[in-house]
Structure formats: C-alpha cells, structure tokens
Amino acid sequence: MNFAFETDRLVLRILSPTPESAETALDFYRRNRFVFERYEPERPCGFYTTEYQKSLLAYELNLAVQNKSFRFWVFAKNNTSYAIGNICFYNIIPQIYNRCETGYKFDPHYWHRGYAKEAMELGIFMMFHELNLRRMEAYVMPENTASIRLLQNLGFEYEGTCRQYICIHGRPEDLLLFSYIR
Numbered sequence: 147m148n149f150a151f152e153t154d155r156l157v158l159r160i161l162s163p164t165p166e167s168a169e170t171a172l173d174f175y176r177r178n179r180f181v182f183e184r185y186e187p188e189r190p191c192g193f194y195t196t197e198y199q200k201s202l203l204a205y206e207l208n209l210a211v212q213n214k215s216f217r218f219w220v221f222a223k224n225n226t227s228y229a230i231g232n233i234c235f236y237n238i239i240p241q242i243y244n245r246c247e248t249g250y251k252f253d254p255h256y257w258h259r260g261y262a263k264e265a266m267e268l269g270i271f272m273m274f275h276e277l278n279l280r281r282m283e284a285y286v287m288p289e290n291t292a293s294i295r296l297l298q299n300l301g302f303e304y305e306g307t308c309r310q311y312i313c314i315h316g317r318p319e320d321l322l323l324f325s326y327i328r
C-alpha cells in the first residue's frame with residue numbers, strides 16, 4: 147500500500163522515523179495534550195520526547211508494512227509540515243474476520259471544518275478497497291457527542307455499550323461501540 151494520499155484539501159501520510167517527523171508528531175501531541183489526555187489512558191514515561199516519538203513512528207511504520215495498522219498524519223495542503231490531526235486503522239484482522247478498528251485525533255483549531263470527515267472517508271475507502279476489509283469498529287466515550295456525530299455522518303451505526311471497557315486515569319469507563327459494514 148502507498149503511504150501518502152491526497153484529498154481536495156488534505157495530505158495524509160505515514161510519517162517515517164526521522165528526527166523531523168518525530169518533531170512534527172511531538173509538536174502535535176504537545177499542542178493538544180490537555181484535550182486528548184482526558185479521553186485516553188496514562189501516557190508512558192517519555193512520551194513527550196522526540197526520541198520516544200521517533201521510536202513510535204518506527205514501530206508504526208513496521209506495522210504498516212505488515213498491513214497490521216496504519217496511522218495517517220493529516221496535513222492541510224497549504225502547510226504540509228504542520229500536522230492538524232491523525233487517523234488510525236488498527237487491530238487489522240484479515241481473512242475470515244476482514245475487520246479493523248479506527249480512531250482519530252484532530253487539533254481543536256481544525257474541528258467543525260469537515261477535515262476529520264474528509265480524512266476518514268479516504269481512510270475508510272482505502273481499508274475497504276485496498277485491504278478488502280468488510281467491517282470497521284470505532285469506540286467512543288458517551289459524552290464525546292462531536293465524535294458520535296462524526297461517526298454517524300460517516301455511516302457508522304451504534305451497536306451497544308461496552309461497560310467498563312477501558313481504564314482512564316484509574317477509573318473504568320464505558321465506551322460506545324459503532325460499526326461500519328462495507
């Protein structure tokens with residue numbers, strides 16, 4: 147699979163483990179730290195360092211080469227050095243299951259402009275047509291109404307509540323399960 151794609155307004159690409167790419171990823175996570183951390187488990191020690199990001203990019207590139215996981219970093223076409231978000235397709239299980247899970251993160255300055263939908267539409271198309279997947283799942287916290295709306299606008303359907311599915315900052319949290327079937 148090719149690792150760089152374009153939409154009308156965006157460039158999506160998998161970052162290679164270079165110092166420059168690690169700085170791009172680190173800048174994105176640092177800028178949005180307080181937005182993302184309330185919805186995610188504790189970050190590992192050293193997460194907010196260039197070296198950690200470089201090793202994470204190397205790990206993610208290796209998974210992409212094996213068609214196991216894809217994290218596409220999202221850039222506006224007019225500034226391809228400043229990440230505005232990323233979309234991820236992970237836990238890819240081919241053959242009899244033909245499924246994956248998905249998630250996304252966008253800088254709040256780029257919310258409500260259609261960027262996440264535009265990026266996800268391309269990503270979903272690629273997963274279904276390049277990898278021949280049939281099912282995609284997304285998990286979202288019940289209070290994240292913007293993410294729920296995005297999933298519904300993309301064609302995902304609510305399947306149920308996964309009770310105490312994840313531990314966030316020491317507390318078990320429920321997640322809502324949405325799926326998209328090709």
